[in-house]
Amino acid sequence: MAEKDLIWRIAGGSGDGIDSTSQNFAKALMRSGLNVFTHRHYPSRIRGGHTYVEVRAGNGPVGSRGDGYNFLLTLGDSFARNPGEDAYYGDEEVKPLTENLDELNEGGIIVYDEGLLDEEDVAETDLEQRAEENDWHLYPVDLRGIAREYGRDVMRNTAGVGVTAALLDIDVSYFEELISASMSGDIKEANLNVLEDAYEQAQEFEHTHDWSAPEGDGHDEEQALLSGSDTISYGALDEGCRFISGYPMTPWTDVFTIMSQNLPKFGGISEQVEDEIAAAALALGASHMGVKSMSGSSGGGFALMSEPLGLAEMTETPIVLVEAMRAGPSTGLPTKPEQGDLEHILYTSQGDSSRVVFAPANVRECYTQTRQAFKIAYEYQIPTIVAYDQKLQGELRNVPVSFFDEEPNSDPGAVLTEEEIQEAAHHASGKFNRFQHDPEDGSNVSPRSVPGQKDGRFLATGNEHNESGHIDEDPENRVIQMERRVGKLADIREELDGLDTTHQTYKGPEDADYGIITWGSQQGTVFEAVDRLNDAGHSVKAIGVSDLMPYPEEDVTEFLESVDEALVVEMNATAQFRGLTQKELGRFGEKMSSLLKYNGNPFEPDEIVEGFETSIDDGELPHQRMKYVPAAGD
Amino acid sequence: MSAFSAIDEEREIDRDEFTPGIEPQPTWCPGCGDFGVLKALKQAMPEVGRTPDETLLCTGIGCSGKLNSYFESYGFHTIHGRSLPVARAAKLANPGVEVIAAGGDGDGYGIGGNHFIHTARENHDMTYIVFNNEIFGLTKGQTSPTSPKGHKSKTQPSGSAKEPLRPLSLSLSAGASYIARTAAVNPNQAADIIAEAIEHDGFAHVDFLTQCPTWNKDAKQYVPYTDIQQSDDYDHDINDRREAAEMMYETETKLHEGEILTGRYYVDDDRPSYGQEKRAIGEMPEEPLAERYFDEDADWDRTYDLIDKHT
Known part of the structure; x- marks a missing residue:
């Protein structure tokens, strides 16, 4: 043994x-x-x-x-x-x-x-x-x-x-x-x-057991042991983030602590402030000055960030926020994982939301997707949220050291130099047109200046505004600015779809009859279950989704079209990701059933095996730890 | 070489530079005290030698927030009560930029009260102008944190049962290192005080009495006023915290008895600003952080050098 x-x-x-x-x-x-x-x-x-x-x-x-x-x-x-x-x-x-x-x-x-x-x-x-x-x-x-x-x-x-x-x-x-x-x-x-x-x-004891620890086969290269919080922080630092503001809250505190301990050494600034409204507002203030900045919290603290988050969307101020989910509602189970904040993250704040949300699945993805979050945020001048949870926050995993042998990137994105500002469009009064209706090259991104630059003056405001930022309620201007802001999401989707490696991860035989869909931190457990199910003679494959907004329409559509039925596995009570998928794709309601768990503990692989077998038999789960919700019409 | 050539640029500055070509005429009500703030601020800027391009004005929401539309500079018109956290991070990110925050009494002493206390406590090197008209104006006349007890409004039909907040005393307790009160009807004093506040190295709080002729008709026009530095009746030491506290208490009490006292209340020139404190403990770089993103020769550390401790 x-x-x-x-x-x-x-x-x-x-x-x-x-x-x-x-x-x-x-x-x-x-x-x-x-x-x-x-x-x-x-x-x-x-x-x-x-x-x-x-x-x-x-x-x-x-x-x-x-x-x-x-x-x-x-x-x-x-x-x-x-x-x-x-x-x-x-x-x-x-x-x-x-x-x-x-x-x-x-x-x-x-x-x-x-x-x-x-x-x-x-x-x-x-x-x-x-x-x-x-x-x-x-x-x-x-x-x-x-x-x-x-x-x-x-x-x-x-x-x-x-x-x-x-x-x-x-x-x-x-x-x-x-x-x-x-x-x-x-x-x-x-x-x-x-x-x-x-x-x-x-x-010297008499050993009555007959098994021992497995003997290590050894690693091909040196390994490091890190948590999701470590790699989110390291991704941010490598992407040139030099400002963080926060307020302690479990489990977000981990990232805030790691950043606060490292930022002074990296020549950056960390600020612990009076509340999460201030935390998000400070990160906006620093970003407005051209500094790559982040903040974050867990559910309740993130709720306080709703209004600054909307301000970031309206003023097109780049910012990266981390949402470390824990079981809610309200104070909930403060130290237990859940994926119940999905809709909160996607939609909180008034008006139509224009934000990007990634949910990395493991220690490696926390690093790569946090880096991607900064790139997107600063190139597209849009708030980007990295959603993870108490599970991924605390779990340690070994990763080859060479994985981190990456170059830093300090590019502040769509920011002009003073020379470029001189060439750029200005209002007749001398104000810089920071919010152009039709930026060059057909992009929806209008490059910004930062305070202190000569002739770059503009007004950032949460009110609807004209090209140089002044408050403007003209209907035509309103529609143009809205379409440009919201239109960035389609541009981002196109860029993400064109990357060499998608954020979605797959497991199992391509021609499988059945599918399992999951998102964020449950991916590793689902993938292990997929191996067991195939070993047991089932024909199953899985997709782990990380892009939540803009939604990866092509990837998920292709997956769903290729299977007879799919089980959506997530840690919440109301099947939020399944709901999002139906909303985004407008169909597949009759193909998707749900396996839900919200008792404060993450799934174990055998629970997913059990849930899958229940779903194909349309049976009932033998215990109350999980909930099975059949597909529409079943 | 700095990527921000507007900062500390040596040249003549005209107050007209601060009038925006897009909205030169404010839309405040005739007789509004807010005109006085705008005028005093425009007058102070050339005195302190700062240009529109090296100035960031952060405002909250309300009639006062419109200041951003009528004052030419870099601007950030934020959300209700949150001008201070945006402003103080901006100052930390680029200390070379002159940062001024402004908002009303509801914005700063009500919904944003927590930020006011903590920004004062931390003594950020910036100026905070509170348009204090003792009323919510833009929402049409509700009782505000500084409205006098008994003040009747649509939302307090029987008159407010609450004592008004004491903004100067609160500011002193919280830790502001420059505290003054001025009034819109006193333009020269107002401009001098704002200039002093901007030049002060630390958190400078100016409680600016701005009459609201539309929604606070029974309130005074803040005349006649007394400048406590000019009056023979008052002689407190503005560097003495205890004397300042007493003078503030008296001023706040007398306001509602119809006597308008203004002037400088407290100045602490010795206390280091937050930026200085943070640099002293090695938690803020000497060079402005904002410069580094434009500096092609800047060194960017990478976390690969941290991985050893995880092996």
Whole structure:
């Protein structure tokens, strides 16, 4: 059984170092030559509450969380360590053990901290009985005892890693290297001692399980471990973005933090401001001066940006906004993923919307599509939104280092130099015609000047305006300006369709009978399901859509025409993307059914398999985690 | 070489340059105080030596927002209450440009109050002119944040139950480093104060009393006024925060008793502007950020150099 993927789950209380431990664990396995993928699950609390991270590692491509998992390292809960809270949080200590059991696969391994967990508490649970039923292998270890012997209680996480390495035959030197590189002084020594002692103790255990971690085949080239937030930030920096303004909100805070830490080094400016209205308005102010700028937020904060977003559309001020979706409505599930903001992103703000929206599907696409978002925004003077979610924000994946060996691009797009301004059209009064009715070369983009340039004066206003920007309610002017602004979307669609690589991604045999359509972060999971379905004898292919506006009409039409039926998979309750597709294409309502999930957890591959089989049988789902909505007329 | 040759260009400047050829005649109501702001601003610009091409005027929404249409410069007529966040980022992006923001009392003290507080707190190097007519004019006469208690309007038929906001005191608490009040009926003082505000290195707040003859008929024309610097009755130290606070409180109270006090209330020349603070901690480049996009020799770092820590 050595070749199955390892899906290792570390569970404990928020504050127990679950995140940092899992990152190091993933990195160690990456260095050992495996592909890795992480999945985070955490509550909206500072300390306490149940949190876990899964690290999936294998030699095949791992583009999704797995189905269930096969190794549980449970530390117990730090919040319960506070003796003063015993009365209220009486059984919290044992929850990271008991609450994780439902998804543990048969034959799985459980390591728990018998130093922290009372023997009687464990005995009171049905752990023993369930272990027997499911062939689980229990390894109680005094992790706290080992941690205390060399350092502090919190080093229980390091002890757990040492035990894991011993039980799964993982070369412990990868962990030693990471600890040595990331820590220093007494802390480093203590952690190394804890690791070594735990590893040695666990090697002496009688191993009742008969499987180990897959041995890495090795990588052809050096790998890096990054999240979607890392690569959105890096894409922005490489595209010459040197200004960000924001207000903290989960999960958007990740990008804002990474940018704020790097921008000063890159000679840029980061501003944390009083609210999201200001955040978007500042980014507009900087962009108006010719600086490539961005802002962003999550659902509620993005709602506050609606009016500045409309101002960007009306004044044709380039801007890139990130929308890191989390489950709504309102405060919703602050730390859980959902794709429920699609319509919010597409349509928020008054009037007809003229904006571009990309939804990258993975760590690589976050980089390339963020770069594309800046190019489009500045070339076409249009707000561009990169929509991702709490899932993609936190999941780490290995990518070849060479992927990032790209040249930066500082081109500010359709901006004139002072020499060009002298040649450009002006109003008789001397004002620059920044909003020409019919810009040269048939384009809908009228190049801009920026304040401080000689003879470039114009007025930017949220009112309808004439060529030099002055407020103007003349019907003829109104129609011309509207058509030019909205017309840019067709031009952008044409440019995107002409690119060497489309933003839409395909999986499965071209001549398949059935299709699955998804968008954004669910792509990796859907693609894994497509492989399984074809292995099981079904004839299925999938398309992962990233261009949401302007809608990729040709790509999706071609896909839908080529299949008998299609299942649209998305993380929301009202089938928003399916609705968008019907609106944009004006047909296919009878071909598309929906598989929806909105319980706060992303899809697992087998759930999509199950949903697909339900859809072709027109049956019913066996449980309430998902919802199946048949096609029109079915 | 700068890509912005208008900045710090040495030449004679005529106040007529600030009258736009497209809309030379404002459409404000006859007798409106807004004319006074426009006139004072046009008069101040040549005094401070700034040209239309090196000036960015950001306005909010309302009668005051029309200032952008009647004042020749680069302009950004934003959305209701949001002139300040647009303006302050513009200043950070290109500190060489003269940035002036303007809006009404509803715009700045009501819907945009949060931005007013924080822009003052951060002490951005810019000028903020608030057209204070104690009323919502463009929407036809509703009670505003500075309307006096008891003020009757269509939306407050029994008279406002709210005490008016104290704009000068609020500005001082929030952190503005230049605070003055002037009135449309006092054009020379107004022009001097606006010139001083523009030259001040920090957030300069000018509460500009602008009578609304159409919708605030029972309100005063802001005459007779007293210039507290010219009057023998008042003698506060404008560099002293405590004395300034007392003088502001008295001024705000007396306004509704019919006595109009104007002048300079507080000046702190020592406090560094936000840009200076940010540069001091290494979070803002020495060269204007806007220049770099025009500089063919500029170095652009790339994130490939950051990837090592992820391996």
